[in-house]
Amino acid sequence: xxxxxxxxxxxxxxxxxxxxxxxxxxIPAVDGISFQVEEGSALGLVGESGCGKTxxxxxxxxxxxxxxxxIRFDGxxxxxxxxxxxxxxRQQAQMVFQDPQASLHPAMTVGEAIAEPLAYHSALSRRExxxxxxxxxxxxxxxxxxxxxxxxxxxxGQRQRVGIARALSLNPRLLVADEPLSALDVSIQAQxxxxxxxxxxxxxxxYIFISHNLAVVRRLCDQVGVMYEGRLVxxxxxxxxxxxxxxxxxxxxxxxxxxxxxxxxx
Amino acid sequence: xxxxxxxxxEGADACADAHVADACVPDAHVADTCVPAxxxxxxxxxxxxxxxxxxxxxxxxxxxxxxxxxxxxxxEIVGLIGESGCGKTxxxxxxxRLLEPNLFTVAGQVFWRGEDILAWPEKRLISWRGxxxxxxxxxxxxxxxPVWRVGAQVAEAxxxxxxxxxxxxxSLACQALRQAAVAAPERLMRxxxxxxxxxxxxxxxxxxxxxxxxxxxxADEPTTALDVSIQAQxxxxxxxxREETGASFLLITHDxxxxxxxxxxxxxxxxxxxxxxxxTRDLLDTPRHWYTRGLLASLPGLDxxxxxxxxxxxxxxxxxxxxxxxxxxxxxxxxxxxxxxxxPPWSDVGAGHWVRxxxxx
Ligand SMILES: Nc1ncnc2c1ncn2[C@@H]1O[C@H](COP(=O)(O)OP(=O)(O)O)[C@@H](O)[C@H]1O
Ligand code: SF4
Ligand SMILES: [Mg+2]
Numbered sequence: 001x002x003x004x005x006x007x008x009x010x011x012x013x014x015x016x017x018x019x020x021x022x023x024x025x026x027i028p029a030v031d032g033i034s035f036q037v038e039e040g041s042a043l044g045l046v047g048e049s050g051c052g053k054t055x056x057x058x059x060x061x062x063x064x065x066x067x068x069x070x071i072r073f074d075g076x077x078x079x080x081x082x083x084x085x086x087x088x089x090r091q092q093a094q095m096v097f098q099d100p101q102a103s104l105h106p107a108m109t110v111g112e113a114i115a116e117p118l119a120y121h122s123a124l125s126r127r128e129x130x131x132x133x134x135x136x137x138x139x140x141x142x143x144x145x146x147x148x149x150x151x152x153x154x155x156x157g158q159r160q161r162v163g164i165a166r167a168l169s170l171n172p173r174l175l176v177a178d179e180p181l182s183a184l185d186v187s188i189q190a191q192x193x194x195x196x197x198x199x200x201x202x203x204x205x206x207y208i209f210i211s212h213n214l215a216v217v218r219r220l221c222d223q224v225g226v227m228y229e230g231r232l233v234x235x236x237x238x239x240x241x242x243x244x245x246x247x248x249x250x251x252x253x254x255x256x257x258x259x260x261x262x263x264x265x266x
Numbered sequence: 267x268x269x270x271x272x273x274x275x276e277g278a279d280a281c282a283d284a285h286v287a288d289a290c291v292p293d294a295h296v297a298d299t300c301v302p303a304x305x306x307x308x309x310x311x312x313x314x315x316x317x318x319x320x321x322x323x324x325x326x327x328x329x330x331x332x333x334x335x336x337x338x339x340x341x342e343i344v345g346l347i348g349e350s351g352c353g354k355t356x357x358x359x360x361x362x363r364l365l366e367p368n369l370f371t372v373a374g375q376v377f378w379r380g381e382d383i384l385a386w387p388e389k390r391l392i393s394w395r396g397x398x399x400x401x402x403x404x405x406x407x408x409x410x411x412p413v414w415r416v417g418a419q420v421a422e423a424x425x426x427x428x429x430x431x432x433x434x435x436x437s438l439a440c441q442a443l444r445q446a447a448v449a450a451p452e453r454l455m456r457x458x459x460x461x462x463x464x465x466x467x468x469x470x471x472x473x474x475x476x477x478x479x480x481x482x483x484x485a486d487e488p489t490t491a492l493d494v495s496i497q498a499q500x501x502x503x504x505x506x507x508r509e510e511t512g513a514s515f516l517l518i519t520h521d522x523x524x525x526x527x528x529x530x531x532x533x534x535x536x537x538x539x540x541x542x543x544x545x546t547r548d549l550l551d552t553p554r555h556w557y558t559r560g561l562l563a564s565l566p567g568l569d570x571x572x573x574x575x576x577x578x579x580x581x582x583x584x585x586x587x588x589x590x591x592x593x594x595x596x597x598x599x600x601x602x603x604x605x606x607x608x609x610p611p612w613s614d615v616g617a618g619h620w621v622r623x624x625x626x627x
Contacts, residue, residue: 258523
């Protein structure tokens with residue numbers, strides 16, 4: 001049985017549409033998407049900005065309420081959760097953001113930021129929390145000297161490591177990573193991508209990995225869903241998708257990736 | 267292709283015959299200042315030429331750029347590549363003379379069509395900047411005025427440098443937007459920047475930059491904040507604009523694949539220095555500096571699987587740049603004992619391909 005099952009998920013907003021002036025109407029951000037993710041595997045969601053990837057992630061985490069559809073995790077109906085059980089779901093499913101700066105408080109040291117979720121969601125003592133935070137710091141590949149630093153003193157890649165450590169602090173089973181590499185240099189993207197790959201193996205983590213770059217997704221994900229205007233236009237195991245992209249939009253996305261062969265100049 | 271030549275130096279005469287720079291100067295501590303003479307095919311004057319341009323913080327003398335030398339020819343697209351923190355933006359801001367003189371000290375020369383712009387008074391710079399030379403940034407919102415309509419902003423840029431009336435400026439603005447491949451320029455002129463997508467804003471920036479037909483556009487990570495599909499469109503647009511107007515571009519990026527797609531030639535920067543320079547194909551097919559090799563290996567590409575080879579660590583802050591030796595020594599798996607204490611000399615490895623490494627690949 002798949003760990004996560006999403007069915008006919010929809011989210012409509014009342015608005016004017018993003019770049020178009022005009023009358024208010026219902027705008028579909030997510031327009032009936034379905035997929036399943038096995039435990040310990042990764043689903044990549046690709047597509048251009050505004051196509052509904054982030055909204056999908058937020059719906060799964062119950063940060064927003066869907067207009068229709070169902071989300072099941074480990075057999076449980078996520079949309080029916082209330083009170084204590086919803087709280088517990090929000091520990092099991094964590095999010096990693098594009099810009100960790102925005103999710104890290106500037107007045108909190110790295111150690112404090114990583115330990116903070118433990119203060120709310122665990123019975124650990126202060127000492128135990130600090131101990132745990134140090135272990136997490138090591139797990140994401142940061143030296144202990146960073147424990148007492150502030151986020152502003154860190155590079156983009158280091159901050160993303162802290163964001164990941166924080167997301168891991170409650171031992172989640174599902175990680176929704178929303179464009180976690182897009183703000184980083186290509187060389188640092190490779191480092192963080194390797195970290196995601198290691199964590200997947202070591203912790204048997206299940207991922208929803210949101211990206212606009214298929215080349216990155218290929219390295220980490222087992223399945224890829226291509227989104228366009230709120231819909232999944234293609235959903236395939238990663239190998240098949242690269243071997244035989246079915247949808248013209250997928251082929252366009254593949255063509256858009258800059259290549260070392262430099263086809264455009266010729 | 268124009269002017270494939272990469273490096274020149276004031277000390278060029280002294281080492282005109284030497285292929286390896288340190289062979290030409292007896293004084294060891296100045297060895298790294300001696301850049302090999304350029305082998306210029308023909309005598310076409312470059313549009314832009316830097317000679318040992320250095321930049322420091324006035325406050326404490328921290329070195330930011332160390333003796334950067336290169337030439338850029340008319341119609342060339344040159345890539346400036348390196349990770350964040352290597353000094354690429356500072357170099358671009360130097361070229362357009364936008365650095366606050368109270369904060370920095372400079373040395374060396376920056377020639378614009380044979381004249382040293384470092385000697386120019388502010389008045390001359392104002393009529394040159396935006397007219398002969400324009401710059402676009404990663405985040406267009408930082409240079410667009412949020413309370414002005416797009417049309418007014420493009421027209422304003424035109425009126426700053428061309429003696430035209432309001433009406434004519436508006437029609438030129440519309441033309442400039444159309445040239446930047448905006449589908450409905452008339453409608454766009456009436457919109458505000460916040461109403462536009464990131465890709466469209468970047469097109470507006472390109473339209474503003476191109477409006478006065480500049481000879482050179484400095485493009486600082488113009489596509490880094492964009493989706494790959496929009497990035498592809500902007501890169502294609504740059505190539506087309508070069509074709510149509512003959513303008514040159516200096517394209518700053520951290521992505522070698524972007525360089526591969528559009529640049530004729532590229533300069534690799536690390537820790538405030540240029541460490542390798544070559545025609546794009548040479549650089550990608552036979553990278554000689556270990557930093558360039560590391561950057562190439564860490565690109566995901568479309569055919570590999572699993573973990574990527576990475577360059578360990580990160581670019582240090584300028585106060586920790588090691589200019590006594592090779593700046594990359596701390597992250598280089600091939601580093602020799604002397605790499606940390608002797609600046610590598612420039613070597614000419616053929617066909618306008620230059621590298622600064624004690625043990626090139
Ligand atoms: N709170 C909201 N109100 C109105 N529109 C929204 C809201 N959140 C998202 N949208 C719109 O929904 C669409 C999909 O957004 P999003 O999920 O953020 O896409 P992506 O993650 O691919 O960038 C976009 O057009 C966006 O503007
Ligand atoms: S000079 Fe030494 S440290 Fe620098 S790139 Fe070459 S081998 Fe590596
Ligand atoms: Mg998004």
